[in-house]
Amino acid sequence: xxxxxxxxxxxxxxxxxxxxxxxxxxxxxxxxxxxxxxxxxxxxxxxxxxxxxxxxxxxxxxxxxxxxxxxxxxxxxxxxxxxxxxxxxxxxxxxxxxxxxxxxxxxxxxxxxxxxxxxxxxxxxxxxxxxxxxxxxxxxxxxxxxxxxxxxxxxxxxxxxxxxxxxxxxxxxxxxxxxxxxxxxxxxxxxxxxxxxxxxxxxxxxxxxxxxxxxxxxxxxxxxxx
Numbered sequence: 001x002x003x004x005x006x007x008x009x010x011x012x013x014x015x016x017x018x019x020x021x022x023x024x025x026x027x028x029x030x031x032x033x034x035x036x037x038x039x040x041x042x043x044x045x046x047x048x049x050x051x052x053x054x055x056x057x058x059x060x061x062x063x064x065x066x067x068x069x070x071x072x073x074x075x076x077x078x079x080x081x082x083x084x085x086x087x088x089x090x091x092x093x094x095x096x097x098x099x100x101x102x103x104x105x106x107x108x109x110x111x112x113x114x115x116x117x118x119x120x121x122x123x124x125x126x127x128x129x130x131x132x133x134x135x136x137x138x139x140x141x142x143x144x145x146x147x148x149x150x151x152x153x154x155x156x157x158x159x160x161x162x163x164x165x166x167x168x169x170x171x172x173x174x175x176x177x178x179x180x181x182x183x184x185x186x187x188x189x190x191x192x193x194x195x196x197x198x199x200x201x202x203x204x205x206x207x208x209x210x211x212x213x214x215x216x217x218x219x220x221x222x223x224x225x226x
Contacts, residue, residue, distance in 0.1 A: 035143035038155050038175060039135050045180040046128045046204075052077040054202035056085075063192040075199075079131030081117060082213040096215040097123070097130075105217050112217045113224045121167040125187055138162060139171065146177070151184070153177060166190065 033041075046052075058071040073087040081099030092107035097117055104113040117123060127133030135141075139159030146154035149172075157173040167189065174184035186196040217223075 032145075033143070033155070035141040035157060036136075038143055038157060038180075039141055041180040042157075042173070042175055042182060043128060043135055046131075046182075049204040050079050051206055051208050052129050052202065052204050053206055053208075054199040057198045057200065059194075059196045059198075061194040061196075063194075076208055076212055077126070077129040078208045078213065081130050081132045083126070083130060084212045084215075094215055096213055098213045103215055103217075105215065105221070110218070110220060111222045111224060113226065115226055121165040122187075124161070124165075125168065125171045125185060128182070135159070135173075146174070149174070154183065 053076050054074070056073060056075050058073075059068055060071075061068045070089070071087055071093075072089045073085060073093075075086075076084045081097060083095070083097045085093075085095040087093035090106075090108060092105075094103070094105040096103045096105075100117055102115060102117050102120055102123070106112070123130065124133060124138050127138060128135050135157075139161055141160075142158045144156045144158060146152055146156055149156040151174050154174055154176045157175060159171045159173065161168070161171070168187040169190050170188040172184075172186040172188070173182050174186075175181070176183050181202060182199070183202075184196065184198045186194055188194050
């Protein structure tokens, strides 16, 4: 046996047998987190933030026609309740909330939908970013491993709204394990349509201006108040 005496080899072999026979415990793998722990970790991360900025990609899939529309842009959230979505595709579309009123501007149609924030149910899905709600108070959660959901390196929280809403039946939060940041949100409605938002290069606690959350549409825009 090159460079190793027979005696050393025997001692090593004996030691291995003795340790195996003695049942020396190996360090147990850390238990997998449960849904409550992941929700608490996500909430804790965003509780420490006052603003959130990110590029985004939105994919809206219509089940009945099996068609998908992709949009892109930049989003900013500021607590409490303020947000600004600026679309590069479709160009010049906006979704803006000053915390009181939400305005949805469609450039091609020259229309803007305007309604009080407290009458829309969609914002509950991003209330952890706007600081207007807590995940555990809004949803009942199940937790799925990211690998099972085609999201390696993370976990997926599947939320069912505690108060039923026609806006969505499920909301999926794709959570990066290393940071507890939500990197994707997907809303699924009662017809099976999917509205997915991927956050790219997110940043928190960067300065924002109050004017970002005020929007006046171009002259000639039709204002629709549902």
